[in-house]
Amino acid sequence: MEETLHDGHGHYDAEASKIGMWLFIFTELLLFGGLFIIYSVYRFLNPDAFHLAAGELDVTVGATNTVILLVSSMTIAMSTSALRYKNKKLTLGLIGITLLLALGFLINKYFEWGLKFEHGIWPGSEHLVNDMSQGEILFFGLYFVMTGLHALHIIIGMVIMSVAAVRILKGTVYAERAAMLDNAGLYWHLVDLIWIFLFPLFYLIT
């Protein structure tokens, strides 16, 4: 059993922090899980329309974003090791790289959504409502909601990692008190985990 630490920064219990984070992650999994079930049912009911609409998405953009997220997951995981090796500079550097990769993901997403808007496709757009079938409207509705919610998680993840970086700089998060960075990492991996399923379901199954 790990002992609780009292060192002038207040109560600290790494295991309790970890369980709390996992319980939160479970609620996130069920939130996205519900959306995945909606996707699979609508896909089952409109196979041809989903087939057609998915062809509109660019596999290269999706694959680029997948690689970006996988690399960023590795760098944040490495930063938790670097913190325990007491290498503060490397820890902060790795968090910095992770934040840049996250920003790259969002920029990519911005251009991807921008291209859809140029084609007249956005929730409730005239082109979508008047010219497309029910199934295609459902596909693009789910596409915008699920990738949008995921992008929101990217932004929240960036905020959490920034807070962790500031606390490492200030010295309130360090090798023996690493839970804050560990939990930021867990959240970031969750974001990666969700994308691992979003990518094939929207981009690959055409």
Added chain:
Amino acid sequence: MSEEKNHIVPYRVYILVLLALIALTFSSIGITSIELREYTVAAALIFASIKSFLVLTYFMHLKYDKPYIRAMVGFVFAIFVVVIIITFLDYLYRT
């Protein structure tokens, strides 16, 4: 505290996991570009499941965590799978 020190994962492990994840990503792109008809979805989901297993085990530290945390995570995924199965039992056998 000594226990936590033993949990430092070498950088090498993370690099190897990343390489495996990227290889699996491109394999899944490759396999879904082949015409497999109804098996395309299954193939894509199998690759995604292997990838998420790697992320959960190594990046999310479950390999090094206590068994009860692993059990909790497994339980949540099992519930999710059960809900999907029940949903599709309904849709597949509706008349």
